[in-house]
Amino acid sequence: MIETLPADILKMPWRQPRNIFHGQGDIHMKMKILALFGIAVLLAACPGREAEVSGKTSGVSFEDYTVASTYLLDPDKAVPYMRLCADFWKRSYDSAHGGFFTNVAEDGTPQDKGGIGLSENFKTTLTQSRNAYGFVRAYMVTGDRTYLDYARKAVDFLAAHAWDKTHGGFHSVMYADGRNADQDARFDLYHIKWSFTQHYALLGIAALYDATRSDQVRTFLLQGREAIDTRLWDSRPGVEGYFDKAAYDWSSPSDKGFTPTVDGITTHGEALHLLFQEDAYTARFLALADDIIDHLVPTVAERKLGFAESFDSTWQPKNDGFLFIGHVLKSAWCLGRAYLVDPKPAYREAAELLMKEVWEKAWDKENGGPYNLGDSQRGVVTDNNKNWWTLEQAINAGLILYYITGDKLYLKMADETVNFYMEHLVDWEHGDVYQESDNAGIIHTTPVKGDIWKAAYHSLETGWFLYLYGHLYLNRTPVTLYYWLERAATEQTITLNPLTIRDGTLRIQSVALNGKPTAEFDGAARRVTLPAGFTGELKVTFAVAEHNE
Structure with a gap:
């Protein structure tokens, strides 16, 4: 069931940052209040939105499904889309002090009031890292330095x-x-060390290292990872995992759940596995995937929609039903990535369980795409709007699970979500994407493009994986990526792993150094040898071989 919110929620004022962020309280509750404000505005604009969600569709076949999205039929279309998004975020750069402003208007210019309504602009770690990620991926597909x-x-x-x-x-x-500004009274959300910030800080740094292999960037990346591993990792047997938060000095770490676990994979867990191919990083990536199947997934049987998101420090679920539908999809996507590294049936089975949970209980069968929010305990969709990052998770999870299983249900989920996203959420006039529309695609929210939760990350990541997954998973066609490398005193060999994929299927087809073809590479091992003193552009074309089950 999709239910409307209580009248007292509908009366809550839109954007009251000082009330939201002032005083003590559970950090996730503050996130929920921010989300509920958005729901209230949209529900007020579209009253009477109670409806039944379609029932289970087990046994329905989609084998005759035909892809409709031109972005899946021709993944090169993701490249101009990525340019549109990246060019938008250039406008929020602060030429006076450096860095990017967090509050950004519809046209990309910084604004005095935005995400949490402060009277002056500011800069978050999330904004810097997410923008760095987006710009790196735009460079890697275009070669535009x-x-x-x-x-x-x-x-x-x-x-x-x-x-x-x-x-x-x-x-x-x-x-x-x-x-x-962490100790500013208006920012009590940040008076702690929160896993969300610490994880996401590494997102853009890891992407920059991927594209440059800079020693300086590598040092910064591993410095941040070491802080997380030494301060937030709980190594106690049976309750292993990242803590959700700690005091500002890292004392008293506590709680576990979706954010410290799944966001740990998407921001740096998988990236460090791909970049370094070292046992310790691979083990941590898979340990986080194990936490998903050992702790989050079992609560699906206990809840009526999705899973429990919040747990105490011993992995006991909290009595809290708030659910981001996108978190269920993101978990499925991460389990698919883990399965391609270590093909344990439990990863695949859990990923499919989560995808079908959303398809059966929180999917818009009329317009396509997942709904936004739900209550896992009561089994209701509490917000049937379409949120930009939630749609991205459906696209990526759908494509990776179709690649793994061949089940066209997942292809259908990805395809119709891409169509909705590109038609309704992309701002083809100003650039980038809107945060949210109603379930039919009408934009009702204030057209703010940047705030404490939104920057360049999800929109550019959508394009990045449409390009990679669309070519390599779906169409089995080559992709070309660009890297920019610094001068090395001696000859060096680098290994390139742009994504998780079945063993033995991805190879380097061709390499050019500053525009000149070279044969100094091992295609099957994806290793490129660079001469001493080389500085400049590395253009690499990757191709995929057929996989025999």
């Missing part, structure tokens, strides 16, 4: 201002000039 330059600017701001030189780890929010 302007994007890489912007990515460096974002990471440079993080290095100069966001690192906590007293306690280690990252600050969460800075004033425009880079001063730490």
Whole structure:
């Protein structure tokens, strides 16, 4: 069932940041209040939205399904889309102090009031890292070094201002000039070390290292990862996992759940496995996947929709039904990635369970795509709007599970979500995407493009994986990626792993160094040998071989 919100929620004022962020309280509750404000506005605009969700569809075959999205039929269409998004985020760069403003208007310009309604603009670690990620991926598919330059600017701001030189780890929010604002009374969300911020801080840094293999960036990346591993990892037998939060000095770590676990995979867990191919990083990636199947997935049987998101420090579920539908989809996507590294049936089976849970209980069968929010305990969809990052999870999870299983249900889920996303959420006039529409695609929310939760990450990641998955998983066609490498005193060999994929299927087809073809590469091992003193562009074409089950 899709239910409307209670009248008292509908009366809640839109954007009251001082009330939301002032005072003590559970960090996830504050996230929920922010989400409920958005629901209230949309429900007020579209009253009477109670309806039944379609029942289970077990046994229905989609074998005759035909792809409709031109972005899946021709994944190269993702490239101009990525340019549209990346060009948008250039406008929020602060040429006076460096870094990117967090509050961004519909046209991409910084604004005084945005995400949480402050009277002045500010810069979060999330914004810098997410923008860095988006610019890196735009560079890697286009070869346009302007994007890489912007990515460096974002990471440079993080290095100069966001690192906590007293306690280690990252600050969460800075004033425009880079001063730490975490202790500002208006930012009590950030008076702690939150796994969400610490994980996402590494997202853009890892992407920049992927594209450049810079020793300086590598050092910064591993410094951040070490802080998380030493301060937030709980190694107690039977309850292993990242803690959700700790005090500002890292004391008293507590709680576990979706955020410290699944976001740990998408931001750096899988990335460090791909970049370094070291046992320790692979083991941590898979340990997080194990936490999903050992703790989140079992609660599906206990809940009426999705799973429990919040747990105490011993992995006991909290009595809390708030559910992001996108978190169920994201977990399925991450389990698919883990399965391609270690093909344990439990990963695949759990991923399919989660995808079908959303398809059967929280999917818009009329317009396509997943709904936004639900209550896992009561089994109801509480917000049937379409949220930009939630749609991305449906696309990526659908494509990876179709690649793994061949079940066209997942292809259908990805395909119709791409169509909805591109038709309704992309702002083809100003650039990038809107945060949310109603279930039919009408934009009702204030057209803010950047705030504390939204930057360049999800929109550019959507394009990145449409390009990679569309070519390599779906169409079995080559992709070309660009890297920019610094001068090395001696000859060096680098290994390139742009995505998780079945063993033995991805190979390098061709390589050019500063525009000149070279034969100095091992295609099957995806290794490229660079001469001493080489600086410049590495253009690599990857191709996929057929896989025999």
